[in-house]
Structures are given as C-alpha cells and as structure tokens.
Amino acid sequence: MPTLTFIEHSGTTHEVHGEVGQSVMQAATFAMLPGIQGDCGGACSCATCHAYVDEAWVERFPPAEGTEVDMLDNVTERRANSRLSCQLVIAEGMDGLLIRLPASQY
Amino acid sequence: MALNSVVIVGAGQGGFQVAASLRQEGYQGNITLIGDEPGLPYQRPPLSKAYLLGKISATALLFRPEDFYTQQNIELVHDQAVAVDRNNRQVRLASGRSVDYDHLVLAMGAHNRPLAVPGAEAQGVFGIKTKADADALAPLVKEARNVVVVGAGFVGLEFAAVAAANGATVHVLELGDRPMARAVSREMSELFRCAHEGWGVHFDFRQGIGHILTEGGKVCGVETVEGKRLLADLVVYGIGVIPNLQLALEAGLDIDNGITVDSTLLTSDPHISSLGDVAAFPCIHNDQKLLRLESVQNAVDQGRAIAARLVGKPAPYTALPWFWTDQGTLKLQIAGLSNGCDSTVMLGAPESNQLSVLCFRQDQLVAVESCNRPGDHMAARKILARPPRLTPAEAAAPGFELKVWEAANRD
Numbered sequence: 001m002p003t004l005t006f007i008e009h010s011g012t013t014h015e016v017h018g019e020v021g022q023s024v025m026q027a028a029t030f031a032m033l034p035g036i037q038g039d040c041g042g043a044c045s046c047a048t049c050h051a052y053v054d055e056a057w058v059e060r061f062p063p064a065e066g067t068e069v070d071m072l073d074n075v076t077e078r079r080a081n082s083r084l085s086c087q088l089v090i091a092e093g094m095d096g097l098l099i100r101l102p103a104s105q106y
Numbered sequence: 107m108a109l110n111s112v113v114i115v116g117a118g119q120g121g122f123q124v125a126a127s128l129r130q131e132g133y134q135g136n137i138t139l140i141g142d143e144p145g146l147p148y149q150r151p152p153l154s155k156a157y158l159l160g161k162i163s164a165t166a167l168l169f170r171p172e173d174f175y176t177q178q179n180i181e182l183v184h185d186q187a188v189a190v191d192r193n194n195r196q197v198r199l200a201s202g203r204s205v206d207y208d209h210l211v212l213a214m215g216a217h218n219r220p221l222a223v224p225g226a227e228a229q230g231v232f233g234i235k236t237k238a239d240a241d242a243l244a245p246l247v248k249e250a251r252n253v254v255v256v257g258a259g260f261v262g263l264e265f266a267a268v269a270a271a272n273g274a275t276v277h278v279l280e281l282g283d284r285p286m287a288r289a290v291s292r293e294m295s296e297l298f299r300c301a302h303e304g305w306g307v308h309f310d311f312r313q314g315i316g317h318i319l320t321e322g323g324k325v326c327g328v329e330t331v332e333g334k335r336l337l338a339d340l341v342v343y344g345i346g347v348i349p350n351l352q353l354a355l356e357a358g359l360d361i362d363n364g365i366t367v368d369s370t371l372l373t374s375d376p377h378i379s380s381l382g383d384v385a386a387f388p389c390i391h392n393d394q395k396l397l398r399l400e401s402v403q404n405a406v407d408q409g410r411a412i413a414a415r416l417v418g419k420p421a422p423y424t425a426l427p428w429f430w431t432d433q434g435t436l437k438l439q440i441a442g443l444s445n446g447c448d449s450t451v452m453l454g455a456p457e458s459n460q461l462s463v464l465c466f467r468q469d470q471l472v473a474v475e476s477c478n479r480p481g482d483h484m485a486a487r488k489i490l491a492r493p494p495r496l497t498p499a500e501a502a503a504p505g506f507e508l509k510v511w512e513a514a515n516r517d
C-alpha cells in the first residue's frame with residue numbers, strides 16, 4: 001500500500017494510505033483530508049479536487065488532456081503542476097508521492 | 107438547545123454528506139445514518155455510465171471505506187424508517203427499533219417512475235437507480251443485441267450510449283420531439299441527437315410505448331402506442347422519478363411536489379430538515395419559487411448547508427445549481443436554470459461537438475449549457491454565482507469568449 005504525503009496550504013502535513021488503481025482524489029477523501037472535496041465523485045466535472053503534484057513526481061503521470069486541461073484553466077491559482085487529482089491513478093512504485101493543496105477549491 | 111443526536115433517514119448522496127460535513131464542522135454528538143440499501147453509501151452517477159462500462163470498480167463508487175464510519179463515530183444502520191413520531195421525536199424502523207432524535211434529516215431521495223404498461227414485469231426490463239440494478243444489468247448489456255430505451259432523458263441517453271458502445275442496436279422511444287427536451291435548449295438537443303445517431307442509436311420521437319412483448323416471461327420486443335414493433339432482448343426505461351414522500355406525508359409535514367423547506371432547508375417542523383431529490387426549496391435562482399432538483403450538486407451543497415446550520419452557522423441556501431451528464435464522448439455541463447429562457451447565443455462549433463448555449467431571460471444570463479467545453483462551464487459557474495451583467499449583444503460579438511469576459515469582469 002503506497003503512502004502518499006499531502007501538504008495543506010497552511011503547511012500541515014498528512015500521510016495517507018492509497019491503493020494501487022485508486023485515484024489520488026479518492027485516497028484523499030477516504031482519509032477525510034481537508035482541502036480535497038471531489039464533489040462529482042471523479043467524473044472530471046467539478047474541479048473541487050485540484051492539487052499540485054510535486055515536481056519530482058509530475059512525469060510519473062500521463063499528462064492532463066481534454067476535459068481536465070479545460071477545467072484546470074479555470075481553477076483558482078493554477079500552476080504548471082496543477083492537476084485534477086481524480087484523474088491521477090496511483091500506480092506501483094508511487095510510495096512517497098508528494099501532493100500540495102491549493103488554498104481553496106473555489 | 108443542545109444537539110445531542112442527529113438522525114438522518116436515507117444514506118444516499120445527501121444523507122451521507124450531512125453526516126460527513128457534521129463531523130468536518132466539529133459536531134461531536136451522535137449521528138445515526140439510516141439507509142435501506144445494502145452495503146456502504148455510494149454515488150449513483152457512474153451506475154448508468156462508467157460503472158456499467160466496467161471502467162470503474164465497485165470500490166470507486168463508495169463515498170468512504172467502512173472504517174470511516176467507525177472512526178468518525180457515525181452509526182450506519184441498515185434498516186428502513188417506517189414512521190416519524192414528531193411529538194416524541196422518534197423514528198420507528200421496520201425492524202421494530204426506535205431511534206430518538208434532537209434533529210431529524212430527511213434524505214430519502216426518489217424512486218423511478220414505473221413503466222406502467224403490460225409486460226413491464228418481464229425479465230429483461232430495467233430502470234436504473236441502485237447499484238443492484240446496475241449489477242444485474244451489466245452482464246446483460248454485454249450480450250444484448252437489440253436494446254430499447256424508453257425515455258430520452260439523461261439516464262436513458264447515458265445508457266443508450268453505453269449499449270451502442272457495446273455493439274447493440276439501440277432504439278430510443280420518446281414522447282417528446284427531441285432528446286432531453288425538458289432540460290436543454292433545442293440547439294443542444296440537436297447536437298446530442300446527431301451524435302447519438304452517429305453512434306448508431308435510432309430515435310423514435312412522439313412515440314409512446316404501448317406494451318412489452320414477452321416470450322416465456324422474458325422480453326422479446328416492444329410495441330409502440332401506434333402499433334410499431336421493435337425487437338428487444340433488453341428494455342431500459344428512464345421516464346422520470348417520484349420523490350419518496352410517504353414518511354413525510356404520514357408525519358404531516360408540508361408537501362408541495364417535494365418536502366417543503368424554507369431558505370435554510372428546514373421543513374414545517376423546526377426539528378426536521380430535508381434535502382436532495384426529495385426536498386422542494388425556495389430557489390433564489392428561480393425567483394424564490396419552490397424547486398425540486400435531482401442532482402449531485404444539489405444534494406452535496408444542501409448537505410453542507412444543513413450541517414453548517416446544525417453547528418450554529420445558519421445561512422440561507424443560495425448555491426448555484428449545476429449538473430453534468432456523460433454520454434459516449436460527450437460531456438454536457440449545465441450551470442444555472444434555463445426556465446423561461448427567451449433568447450440564446452451559441453459559442454463554438456456544433457459540427458465538432460463543441461458547443462455552449464448561453465440562455466438569456468429578458469436579456470439576463472440565466473444558464474449556460476456546454477458540450478465538451480468545460481472551460482466555458484467553469485467560467486459560467488463563476489459568472490452566474492453573482493447577478494451577471496453580460497448582455498446578449500456582448501456575447502454575440504465576434505470573438506467573444508466566456509473565460510475572457512469572466513476574468514475581465516470580476517469584482
């Protein structure tokens with residue numbers, strides 16, 4: 001079971017267990033992490049699961065495409081490493097994945 | 107009054123959200139979440155799309171894993187609430203158990219309007235509401251050769267797209283003259299009709315189903331009211347839903363198409379709240395008229411609002427309604443309410459399946475429907491959240507972009 005690290009905007013750090021095949025959004029909501037909402041349940045329709053993937057990990061995920069790119073255009077504080085975490089699937093070897101959270105999902 | 111126990115009837119999208127948000131808000135009293143479906147609370151949208159296609163697992167349907175409920179001290183009760191005793195503030199369950207409440211939340215959702223035609227009880231006829239429905243349907247969709255869908259609403263069309271992707275011949279019977287007629291503009295209906303036809307779906311508009319033809323208890327076809335016969339080894343209907351009102355009716359709560367609530371989502375009894383598919387609330391985006399919505403956004407945002415009120419942060423519920431549906435390669439997102447729309451402006455190119463329809467009422471933007479233009483949808487949600495000043499003339503100007511306008515017109 002990979003352990004993921006989330007750092008809130010305030011600096012508070014959380015270690016969360018994820019499953020291979022699960023989305024990063026679901027790992028976060030399953031752990032009741034504040035700061036990731038996932039209102040649409042992962043349908044890439046709400047953009048309340050915005051997160052920043054640590055630079056060292058960005059390349060481990062297939063790049064954002066289509067709907068996700070367009071949704072990201074409108075999130076608050078978009079950065080180069082912005083992703084919708086429901087589109088990030090946890091794979092083997094992702095133990096230690098580091099994700100930072102934006103100040104707000106709105 | 108101290109609030110020591112909150113009881114929630116209905117462990118679906120809305121009921122779950124109230125429980126989770128109460129804990130997130132720091133509420134420490136008892137929470138009893140009563141649901142009459144087996145298993146852990148789960149989301150419905152994938153049932154007619156990703157889950158049916160086998161793209162996501164049963165675990166991905168769950169809002170939370172099992173240990174969440176123990177860790178958060180939320181008592182999940184698998185039972186059916188059969189009566190509410192408002193004088194003694196008690197809910198009676200089918201098992202005979204009674205649960206006391208300081209505050210009760212009614213989140214019973216809705217059930218599918220049944221297909222009231224001869225033969226509807228045959229094997230192979232389905233509505234889609236629960237995980238059990240989807241689990242029974244999934245293996246049949248893979249094998250079905252001829253599928254008839256009754257009703258060209260969201261769920262029916264999502265299913266039609268799944269069945270067509272599985273290689274079945276799909277016929278959609280619809281009483282109206284276009285798909286999703288009650289929910290979207292003509293322009294958007296037209297785009298969806300063309301796209302579905304491109305995937306091999308056949309539409310029969312202005313056609314009602316007369317009866318279902320059976321062979322040995324199994325469906326083998328349908329006959330329309332006009333006598334047209336269609337082969338079918340699978341029939342799926344999506345002809346609207348009926349709110350689950352019985353409990354509230356018998357308890358004597360005010361009802362008007364749904365359980366009537368005020369702007370803070372309280373029912374006519376100050377110890378009872380209601381939300382989601384079962385509740386009719388005065389909507390500021392609908393001239394304060396009562397509205398019952400069937401959407402994830404509505405259940406989630408109302409759940410959060412009720413939890414906030416219960417921990418002492420009351421505020422009128424004003425969230426902007428938004429919705430999505432995924433059909434084949436099309437994602438339709440709707441922000442706002444298009445009721446009473448009297449003019450539209452189109453952005454994008456319908457022939458490439460990318461279209462936003464801006465809906466105006468008396469020159470005021472009231473809703474934006476976007477197909478495969480999620481950027482427009484997100485911008486529309488921001489624009490519509492405050493009284494928008496965008497005029498139809500501005501929107502119709504060459505080169506107009508919603509995103510750009512939104513960025514330039516923030517307060």
Ligand SMILES: Cc1cc2nc3c(=O)[nH]c(=O)nc-3n(C[C@H](O)[C@H](O)[C@H](O)COP(=O)(O)OP(=O)(O)OC[C@H]3O[C@@H](n4cnc5c(N)ncnc54)[C@H](O)[C@@H]3O)c2cc1C
Nearest residue numbers: 116118119120142150151186187214215382383400401402
């Ligand atoms: C197939 C399908 C696809 C959908 N797709 C989308 C979509 O793409 N986008 C979108 O925004 N919305 C979609 N929706 C709508 C959305 O799922 C609903 O609006 C939402 O679930 C409503 O939440 P709710 O809590 O009001 O009701 P529900 O989630 O239906 O929960 C109500 C629960 O209460 C239980 N219950 C009822 N009576 C009792 C009782 N007496 N005692 C105990 N339990 C009881 C019910 O069994 C049910 O489990 C879809 C719905 C379906 C069915």
Ligand code: FES
Nearest residue numbers: 038042044047086
């Ligand atoms: S959970 Fe809604 S977009 Fe990711």
